[in-house]
Amino acid sequence: NAGVTQTPKFQVLKTGQSMTLQCAQDMNHNSMYWYRQDPGMGLRLIYYSASEGTTDKGEVPNGYNVSRLNKREFSLRLESAAPSQTSVYFCASSKPQTSNYGYTFGSGTRLTVV
């Protein structure tokens, strides 16, 4: 049972380049999330998908787009990368009917924009 898998683990982009971060979960979870983690700021929600076919903005959506490809996969796209998007990105998933509503996190993608 792999849980939540994120690819790539590391990436360096030049300003203005685009890329897609991939996330897949094999736990049959309904909801998926994208967070960014910056020093001293904790986790900030970028976008989430409450269920297959729906996506919504979180706290810091500007500069990002998402696609809920199917129940398993939720991708995050940077159309024109900026240095301010240098961060560690985490994908997470959850199952609404679980007893504790907790999230399962991937291991992260470390992105540097130069």
Next chain:
Amino acid sequence: GEDVEQSLFLSVREGDSSVINCTYTDSSSTYLYWYKQEPGAGLQLLTYIFSNMDMKQDQRLTVLLNKKDKHLSLRIADTQTGDSAIYFCAEGKASGGYNKLIFGAGTRLAVHP
């Protein structure tokens, strides 16, 4: 509003107890969580407590919840160097068909000999 606050840093001696504190604002939160993040890794659920409980103990971990003051604490007994990590407090509830978790900024625990 929704906000979770925790101190950013805690240093303890190996073998001592560590207490990490957290305050939250949403009195309708259903569960309160503690997540652990080791260097270079994602967040792992450490423990959680239902909002109608006062205490939960799990081996070396004790979670205390004061709902009146909206204060949550995590006590780690006999702290070891392997406990060095960032600990995130989070409050959660079902909202609009998904599980809405609000995270604190994280407390970095440093364990020294």
